[in-house]
Amino acid sequence: MFSGSMVALITPMHKDGSIDETAVQRLVDMHVEQGTTAIVAVGTTGESATLNEQEHCHLIELVVTIAAGRIPIIAGTGANSTSEAITLTRCAKKVGATACLLVTPYYNKPTQEGLYQHHKTIAETVDIPQILYNVPGRTACDLLPETVARLAQIPNIIGIKEATGDLSRVPKLRQLCGADFAIYSGDDATAKKLMLLGGQGTISVTANLVPQLMAAMSKAAVAGDKAQADVLDAKLQILHKALFIESNPIPVKWAAFELGWCNAGIRLPLTWLSESAQPIVKTALQQVGLLQDLESIE
Numbered sequence: 001m002f003s004g005s006m007v008a009l010i011t012p013m014h015k016d017g018s019i020d021e022t023a024v025q026r027l028v029d030m031h032v033e034q035g036t037t038a039i040v041a042v043g044t045t046g047e048s049a050t051l052n053e054q055e056h057c058h059l060i061e062l063v064v065t066i067a068a069g070r071i072p073i074i075a076g077t078g079a080n081s082t083s084e085a086i087t088l089t090r091c092a093k094k095v096g097a098t099a100c101l102l103v104t105p106y107y108n109k110p111t112q113e114g115l116y117q118h119h120k121t122i123a124e125t126v127d128i129p130q131i132l133y134n135v136p137g138r139t140a141c142d143l144l145p146e147t148v149a150r151l152a153q154i155p156n157i158i159g160i161k162e163a164t165g166d167l168s169r170v171p172k173l174r175q176l177c178g179a180d181f182a183i184y185s186g187d188d189a190t191a192k193k194l195m196l197l198g199g200q201g202t203i204s205v206t207a208n209l210v211p212q213l214m215a216a217m218s219k220a221a222v223a224g225d226k227a228q229a230d231v232l233d234a235k236l237q238i239l240h241k242a243l244f245i246e247s248n249p250i251p252v253k254w255a256a257f258e259l260g261w262c263n264a265g266i267r268l269p270l271t272w273l274s275e276s277a278q279p280i281v282k283t284a285l286q287q288v289g290l291l292q293d294l295e296s297i298e
Contacts, residue, residue: 001099001129001159001182002037002038002072002074002099002159002182002184002200002201003037003182003200003201003209003222004037004201004202004215004216004218004219004222005035005036005037005038005104005201005202005204005211005217005218005219006036006037006038006184006201006202006203006204006207007031007036007038007039007203007207007208007211007214008040008043008044008045008046008203008204008205008207008208009027009028009031009039009040009041009043009046010027010044010045010046010047010206010249010252010253010256010262011024011046011047011059012024012027012261012262012263012265013047013118013254013262013265013266013267014037014263014265015029015263015264015265017020017265017266017267018265018266019055019058020202020262020263020265021062022264022266023261023262024059024063024066025066026060026261027208027261027262028063028066028067028254029066029072029209030211031071031211032067032070032071034211034212034215035211035212035215035216036071036207036211036214036215037072037099037201037215037218038071038072038073038074038098039063039067039071039072039073039074040074040075040076040101041059041060041063041064041073041075041076041097041201042056042060042075042076042077043101043103043203043206043283044076044103044135044138044248044249044253045131045208045248045249046059046076046249047249047266047267047270048076048078050267050268050269050270051085053088054088056088056091056111057091057092057095058079059090059111060073060075060091060092060095060097061095061096063097064095064097065219071098071100071139072098072099073097074097074098074099074100074131074203075088075089075092075097075099075100075101076085076099076100076101076102076103076104076194077089077091077092077100077101077102077173078101078103078104078105078133078259079105080105080108081086081104081105082105082118082122085096085102085118085122085203086121086126087197089102089122089125089128089130090125091237092128092248093126093127093128094196094284095246097128098129099125099128099129099130099131099133099158100128100129100130100131100132101130101161101203102119102122102130102131102132102133103135103138104118104132104133104134104135104136104139104141104142104143105118105134105139105141106138106139106140106141107139107140108257109140109141109142112143112144112146112147114140114161114175115143115147116147116150116151119132119151119154120151120154123151123154123156123157123275124154126155127156129156129158130156130157130158130161130183131157131158131160131161131184132148132151132157132159132160132161133160133161133163133186133224134148134153134160134161134162134163134164134186135161135163135164137164137188137224138162140238140247142164143207145169145173145176145177146171146176148154148160148176148177149173149176151183151233152176152177152178157180157181159181159182159183159184159200160173160181160182160183160184161184161185161186161203162183162184162185162186162187162194163185163186163187164187165187165189165190165270167190167193167194167197170183170194170197170198170199171197171198174198176217176260181249182200182201183200184199184200184201184203185196185200185201185202185204186200186203187239188202188204188205188206188236188239188240188243188244189200189237189241191204191218191221192229192230195218195221195222195229196221196224196226196229199222200222201218201222202214202218204218205243205244205249205252206236206240206243206252208252208255208256209239209243209252209255209259209285209288209290210236210239210288210290211258213232213236214236214237217229217232217233217236220232221233235288236288238284238287238288239284239285239288240283242280242281242283242284243255243281243284245277245280246273246274246277246279247270249266249270250266250270250271250272250273251273251277251281253265253266253273254272254273254278255281255284255290258281258282258285258291259285259290259291270287
């Protein structure tokens, strides 16, 4: 249903933490113009954890409205409460999202059976395509391939965003879940390799800053063009590394601000990028051609 480079969109904010809707418009338009194949609204990178339910639903509706059918919108609607995830998923369906992305329940550390029942209940309650999202580094629980295979039998669970960085899972997931089940990378550093192994695309943080380059790399990798994918990904690696020097989305929001794309807004408990980390991200922006190196010009 989706393939290529899908951006995990930041949520631009004013300095007081309120949502900057003008900047949202600017970013959505940029991704449409530069080849991003889908936008994930209000995911981890979109600071879903600090938005209340009303803001969450409003932001999904805003992105859908701005996109106006030009690009698919995948709404982040996961929660560690099954009932809350159902409410958010219903909201996404109501406002016209194309699909939903549901992170595994965080903090409460459910069993594999609990994970199965959680996602099964949401899928059977809300008739919208759903993508599982496994990121144990943030959630403290790991959705194992065998559990994914059970969930893949549910018609509207169409794929998984696998953010472990463990590429050995790709062939196992493909074997267990079948050819029609989509496997997406949730780890920019290994995204190229996952797609070359047969994954359908990537849900990317780096794509916030270089959508055209990320789209070209992803297109080559999905097509199995290793040589071209290698060349393009080599240009991206410094960004892949720099954008995780502090917790996502801290570095990518600072970078977008530095480029003049949004205001310097982020919500606690996230803080603005530390002064010691700023030169590292700035150097990465310079090396990919997003910022000029003023010292070299002088």
